[in-house]
Amino acid sequence: MRGLRMTSFAGHRLARLLFASTARHTSMLIASSMSGHPTPEENEMSGLVRICLQAELPAAGEVREFVAGGRPFCVANVDGTIAVLNGVCPHEEGPLGEGIIEEGRVVCPWHGYAFDPRTGESEQDPECKAQVFESVVEEGELRAKI
Numbered sequence: 001m002r003g004l005r006m007t008s009f010a011g012h013r014l015a016r017l018l019f020a021s022t023a024r025h026t027s028m029l030i031a032s033s034m035s036g037h038p039t040p041e042e043n044e045m046s047g048l049v050r051i052c053l054q055a056e057l058p059a060a061g062e063v064r065e066f067v068a069g070g071r072p073f074c075v076a077n078v079d080g081t082i083a084v085l086n087g088v089c090p091h092e093e094g095p096l097g098e099g100i101i102e103e104g105r106v107v108c109p110w111h112g113y114a115f116d117p118r119t120g121e122s123e124q125d126p127e128c129k130a131q132v133f134e135s136v137v138e139e140g141e142l143r144a145k146i
């Protein structure tokens, strides 16, 4: 429950909770190898990039920033569902991975834009949309299709 009610942004957020579908992502992203699991080479070929270790995932209700392939990613845990967003906020390039989760949305620490972790849409500006990547947790790693 940490992080769900910790800021002053709560007053103007919608209460709806929209989450990424881990199961849908899993079925779309997993590449097969002879062992039944993708090798690092297969992951690279399929566009999957390792974001972090499963053990490093943020706790429920928290957001963390990870750098992979030289670029930042925002990893959000919304009630146990992991979402991977571009770590650069589409508003004015704030550090989205240093934000918080509030009412099911990832809130940027700079100006408080709140992004749906499934669609990237913001309440503040329909044209300001965060990039959301399909992701999967497998083999002890969080991987995203970049």
Ligand code: FES
Binding pocket: 089, 090, 091, 092, 093, 094, 095, 108, 109, 110, 111, 112, 113
């Ligand atoms: S830079 Fe993220 S809300 Fe402005």
